[in-house]
Structure formats: C-alpha cells, structure tokens
Amino acid sequence: MNCDVCQQTSATVFLTQIVEGKMQKVNLCEACSKEKGVTNSTGFALADVLLGLGAAQEIERGGGVQKCPACGFSHADFKKTGRLGCARCYDTFAEGLSGLLKGMHKGTVHTGKQPVRAARAFEAQIQLKTLHRELRKAVAEENYESAARLRDQIRRLEVPVPGGAAGTAGVV
Amino acid sequence: MPIHNILTNTGEWLHGDGPHSQIVISSRVRFARNLRGYAFPGWAKRAERLQVLEAVKPRVEELPEMADAYSVFSQDLSVIEKQVLVERHLVSREHAAKGAGSAVVINRSQTLSIMINEEDHLRLQAIRSGLQLQEIFQMIDQADSALEQKLDFAFHPELGYLTACPTNVGTGMRASAMVHLPALVMSEQINQVIQAVNKIGLAVRGLYGEGTEALGNLFQVSNQTTLGEKEEEIIARLQKVIEQIIGHEQNARQILLQKKPNTLLDHVGRGYGILVHAHSMSSKEALNLLSFIKLGIDLQLFPEVCRQPVDQLFIETQPAHLQKGSQRKLAAEERDVLRAEIIRAKLASFPKPEAGRLKWTRPEQGEPEALE
Numbered sequence: 001m002n003c004d005v006c007q008q009t010s011a012t013v014f015l016t017q018i019v020e021g022k023m024q025k026v027n028l029c030e031a032c033s034k035e036k037g038v039t040n041s042t043g044f045a046l047a048d049v050l051l052g053l054g055a056a057q058e059i060e061r062g063g064g065v066q067k068c069p070a071c072g073f074s075h076a077d078f079k080k081t082g083r084l085g086c087a088r089c090y091d092t093f094a095e096g097l098s099g100l101l102k103g104m105h106k107g108t109v110h111t112g113k114q115p116v117r118a119a120r121a122f123e124a125q126i127q128l129k130t131l132h133r134e135l136r137k138a139v140a141e142e143n144y145e146s147a148a149r150l151r152d153q154i155r156r157l158e159v160p161v162p163g164g165a166a167g168t169a170g171v172v
Numbered sequence: 173m174p175i176h177n178i179l180t181n182t183g184e185w186l187h188g189d190g191p192h193s194q195i196v197i198s199s200r201v202r203f204a205r206n207l208r209g210y211a212f213p214g215w216a217k218r219a220e221r222l223q224v225l226e227a228v229k230p231r232v233e234e235l236p237e238m239a240d241a242y243s244v245f246s247q248d249l250s251v252i253e254k255q256v257l258v259e260r261h262l263v264s265r266e267h268a269a270k271g272a273g274s275a276v277v278i279n280r281s282q283t284l285s286i287m288i289n290e291e292d293h294l295r296l297q298a299i300r301s302g303l304q305l306q307e308i309f310q311m312i313d314q315a316d317s318a319l320e321q322k323l324d325f326a327f328h329p330e331l332g333y334l335t336a337c338p339t340n341v342g343t344g345m346r347a348s349a350m351v352h353l354p355a356l357v358m359s360e361q362i363n364q365v366i367q368a369v370n371k372i373g374l375a376v377r378g379l380y381g382e383g384t385e386a387l388g389n390l391f392q393v394s395n396q397t398t399l400g401e402k403e404e405e406i407i408a409r410l411q412k413v414i415e416q417i418i419g420h421e422q423n424a425r426q427i428l429l430q431k432k433p434n435t436l437l438d439h440v441g442r443g444y445g446i447l448v449h450a451h452s453m454s455s456k457e458a459l460n461l462l463s464f465i466k467l468g469i470d471l472q473l474f475p476e477v478c479r480q481p482v483d484q485l486f487i488e489t490q491p492a493h494l495q496k497g498s499q500r501k502l503a504a505e506e507r508d509v510l511r512a513e514i515i516r517a518k519l520a521s522f523p524k525p526e527a528g529r530l531k532w533t534r535p536e537q538g539e540p541e542a543l544e
Contacts, residue, residue, distance in 0.1 A: 090328060101399060104338065107400015109331075113403055114327065
C-alpha cells in the first residue's frame, strides 16, 4: 500500500481519525507522516495520554448527543482535555463514560460517603413514588378520603428544597 | 495569619515524629468536591469561577479548624511563594499555575489546606507526619461534612461525587503515603515492590506526584481507583500495604547490614563526604545524598540529634525554599552554590560517620506478609 500523500513510498503509518463524527483513515509513509506532524506526540489526544489509550474514542460511543445542554461541552473538548465540563456531563455522556469508568475503577457504583442532603433527597424521592402508587390505588378503589390525604402529603413533599433542585446554584 | 508565618515555619509533617516516621515521611488524604449547577473550573468562564470562589471561600474560612488560618487569592501570591507551598505539599502544582479566580486556605499547623478552583471547585487536603492515614481521613471527613451543610455538592446516586476528571469520580478521594526506601533501592528489590503494589490497584509515584521522578529514594504510594469502594476500605487497604512495604524495607536493611555492611557504609560515607565538601549542588543530587545521611541516622552512624536538621534540609534545599530568603529570583548556578553552602553549614556540626557504630534495631518486630 502506497502513501496517500506522495503516492510513491510504501505507507508505514496508518492513521484513523474521527472528524465531525465520521471515521477517516489515512495511510502515510514515514517522511510524509513527519511532515504532517502525525507522529508528533503533541498531536495526540490529551484524553488518551491522561486516561489511557482509547479514552478519546470511548467517550464517543454514546453517539447521539454531541454537546452537554447545561454547559456546552462536547466530545471534542473531552478528547482535547481529558476532563469534563460540568456535573451534568456525566448524564449527557453517560453511555460513553460507562465503558470508560468500568475500565478505570474497581466498580461502577459508589458505595461510600453521601452528602446528608443527597441522602435525604433520595429518601424523599422513594417516599414520593410510594405515595403516588398509593394514590393511584386509592383513586381506583374510589377511596376519596384517603386519596385527598395522600394528595396533600405529596404536595408537602414536592415543595423543592431551597437550592437543591437540579440546575440551580450550588449554594444554600 | 500572614504568609510570612507559613514561609518561615515548617508544618507539622516536617517535624517527623509521627508513627513509623523512620520510613514513612508523611501521610496525605484529599477529597475532590464540586458545586452543583456550576461548570468545573477548567471549563467555567471567568465570571462563573469568581462566583464559585465568592460562594466557597467564606464558608471554608468559617470552619472551626480554619480559625486564624492563612487565606489568600492565587493572584496575590508570587511565583516563589506558590512554589514554596508546592514544595511543602500544601498546594498542587496544578493549583500553583492558577491566577485570578482561585484561592487557598491553610490552617495554622499546616495540616489542612483547602484549594478553591483547582481542577475541581474544592480540593480538601490533610497531611501529617508518619503513618497516620486514619487520623487525617477523620480530619478531612469532618471538614467535608461541615462544608456540605452549607454548600450543595454535585452528587450522583450511582456515581457518587462528580469530578472534572473521571478518574476521581465516586469518593473523590486520593490517599497516599510518602515512603523512604533506600535499602529496597540499593538491593534492587524496588521494582518488584512497585509491580506488586501496582497489581493490587495502588499507584507508586515520585516525590511530587504524577509524572515526577523518584528522587532521594522517596516514593508516593496511593490508591488508583475511586469508584466502587468505600473510603474506609480504601484507607484500610492502603494502610495494610504501607505496613508491608515498611516490613520489606526493614528486612532489606537487615540483610544489607548482615551481608553487605561495606556497601551501606560506602553509600553513607560518600554521601557525607560530598555534602560536607561540595560547593555547588543540584537539588536532585542533594536529595539523593541526603537520603543516605537519613539512612545513616537510622543505622546509628550519626547521633539522633542529627535527624531533624537532615529532615529540614530535604525541604530547605528545594528551589523555591532556597530563594524565598533572597529578594530576587536566582539563576540555577546561583541556587546550586547557595544550596551547597546551606548544607555545608548545617552538616558542619555533625560528627563523621563511624563504622564501629553501625547498628540497626528494628523499631517494630514482626515479619512482613508477602505482597500479593
């Protein structure tokens, strides 16, 4: 196979790049690859250097969403920096990240410390789900007295915790 | 508290009297935390970073542990002052590179430092001399719990604490110990130890963390992963491994003492000779030679009173510590001359190492278990 650039010398450097979500393959000879700066390590995705080879590709497996709706961070930014833009990026790029995290850590689920606030919010969510289920049941059974009681309970729980809602400022 | 106090007084971890302090120089634990609803510092716009700083700094200063703390904005520190804090392990190299929009708060005893807008919005770090992982974990856990009441941290029910780098997600915790392993290096067993430690998911690095060289036979051992294990489990695992490494270093010393006493004496003697007579010395050479003097003290070739001055030299001969006294930035050659001068002055009162005194009593008995 000859070099794609000079078409004369046989290619020894095989480059696969993802540009704008499309895979591109380029075959180069040694001289041309040097000229194009391909073997120059600074052209290497920083994400690969920091997080291990393949990290930059892994993040793209999520496909679909290219940009975090909360902060505008993109796949390309991750490849460049090896860091994420904001906490929401973990949801935005969840699919691509899951493979990456699996290879990087001992497990996939956090089992350690939780902020008391988060633990409370989590409990409240579970409680709300239970109440909603009971409400549906009460309505189905035409038990309107307990349905009204359940509705009031749900309303009380649904009052948002100040500063606790997603997307709002992190300061209480 | 003014910066002057920090610069002139070394912190608790440099006094070197914690448990196992012959081999374990210091223990460190750090937590990475971010606020919900703000971009991480590396991606946030300047205005957003300033908002975070404004929201976080007063809360940090309010902590009981931070009474009369040293609190400063990054732009108010000179390059040398920042570098001194890096050499003391009170701020990271990454944080030292930051300008406006970042800050650091350090407690009086220099055991707790909280960086604001490093790679994450908050980096809480505790450091103490010797092997004290449990103690510093408790200290930092307490500070974190107090902050959490006032700040809404980004937390995911499955992934735990969310961090700018996916390698820190989960506990956001990195625990490490700095160990001095001259006998394992001399007997060429160090690579085996490093490999064994790597196999069980712990990392071994040089003196100043990621990507730095192992100078002065000093190594940092830390946890590699942060997701899927409780903080206490990580700390316990690290503690166990450090204890095993201590055992291996002690064994290596005993074997060298029995089989190659002349090699030991030669290293210590040459180190002493060069340090006492050199007129120009790089920081790399200084660290490597001081390591042998430190070993010489452990082996009773020097009296115990020499220990603290040597431990101090490890830090005082670092580039920024050398320059903090002078009004201007010194060129590398000037630093090397000044470094040699400081070392000569300090070692002038040391007696010559005496081969006849060579002796080593194992501080704690007990055979080390094999590293898995």
